[in-house]
Amino acid sequence: MGWGYCGQDSVGRDIGYCIEASCDHPGCKYIINRGLGCICGTMHGEDEYSCEKYFCGEHKASLFLEDLVTETVDSEKVQVLILKDLKCYYHMYEEGTTCISCYERNEKYIREEISSLKEKYERIEG
Numbered sequence: 010m011g012w013g014y015c016g017q018d019s020v021g022r023d024i025g026y027c028i029e030a031s032c033d034h035p036g037c038k039y040i041i042n043r044g045l046g047c048i049c050g051t052m053h054g055e056d057e058y059s060c061e062k063y064f065c066g067e068h069k070a071s072l073f074l075e076d077l078v079t080e081t082v083d084s085e086k087v088q089v090l091i092l093k094d095l096k097c098y099y100h101m102y103e104e105g106t107t108c109i110s111c112y113e114r115n116e117k118y119i120r121e122e123i124s125s126l127k128e129k130y131e132r133i134e135g
Contacts (some may be wrong), residue, residue: 026043070107
């Protein structure tokens with residue numbers, strides 16, 4: 010068994026890149042597949058950062074840690090330290106994308122984490 014058809018999700022829908030379906034965004038009829046390229050997150054199934062749905066490119070949002078850190082933190086040394094910490098927990102933003110809803114939910118918490126780590130490392134650098 011490969012990734013073309015890899016089983017079913019928790020609501021009984023077939024999943025895999027050979028499975029054609031409509032985007033899960035309400036009202037969107039764009040035809041996608043239920044493979045990893047369209048999943049919210051980086052793997053089939055739900056976790057604390059993503060939902061278990063599949064979206065077209067218009068309804069996915071990329072969240073890149075580097076962008077969030079560099080727009081908030083001036084010191085390159087502190088940026089490196091923060092990114093090292095964040096990548097342990099938010100690694101999916103290196104390689105994948107989430108739906109707009111999960112992006113909005115996660116961005117708030119990640120920005121709070123960046124702010125907290127910035128204070129910590131600036132005190133140490135101080």
